[in-house]
Amino acid sequence: MDVLEVALAFAHALGWATYIGGAIAMEVLWRPAQAHIPASQVNVVCQRMGRRYRWIALAALGVIGASGAVGLLVAQPGTHPPVALTSSYGRTLLAVVAGWGVLVALVATMAVVAHPALHARSAAGLDREQRDAARLARRRGIRRMDLMLRCELVVALVVALLGASLASGGIL
């Protein structure tokens, strides 16, 4: 048994478990609980949780990328089919890498752009029209964030299926 290979496999599994399990948990645990808490408190909790969760998700994706790449490099010859577009393994692996790239882009956009924009404070001294416009923009921002979160979850679930198929030679 190669300790490095086991450590990399563990880091890879841990990264995926943290990322996918976290995304499912945020959707299944936190979203329904919001209905029982006043909106002002939901806003405070969302801000705190979003800030922490996004960095945890980005770190998990970083661990997945690093452990996956190093794992491929140090794998003993013959332990997996050739990484080429002519093999199902190679095509599936390419799709996994592409999916991982989409997830990194989505999470980074949410962490750096979408989430901070939702919690930006309105300037003082706005007239009624400007306040309404700011409120509308925030509502749109929340809808956009919800859509991105659901896209992220679907992409993650598909990538996990593709990844799980690699041990059997891939499915594409």
Added chain:
Amino acid sequence: MTTTTMQILAAYLHVLGVATYLGGAIVMEFVVGPAQKAIPPAQAQVMGLKTADRFLAFAWGALGLILASGLLRLATLHNLGLLASTRLWQTSYGRTLLAMVILWAVLVVNGAIITFVLRPKLAGRMSSRVSAAQASAGQDAKIKAAAWTTRLARVDLGIVLVVALLGSSLKFGGVG
């Protein structure tokens, strides 16, 4: 359905089961828990109860999925007989698998203690007719139950991390 499709399905469901349990536990410990401190205690209690109730259902579902998909995985790999043979403790693979099964059972026992012993204590409402001493005792019991729930949840998180490490090693023949 071909054997390969069944193998992929079993592997996928197993990954999902472990991911939902582990990821859910990490979110509860490192995301939901600290965020609760940012709101007033009464709202934090409601949030804690609602998220914890859902997490318990979520965790039981994940534990069931891990067991079912694990057995399916062994069956599709023609290895189900291992569970009833001496290879279970005579080989590194078998011992690692045995350790995973035992740790899974510990998670089930801890889950049962939280669900059937500690949660009812936390969720129980106090009657308005109780004396000050009874109210204080009831409050103490709730605080103790909350502390034990937190401790057990942390132990479970540690256990599931060890299970994930053992599971990762199976591909390479196990670590036992």
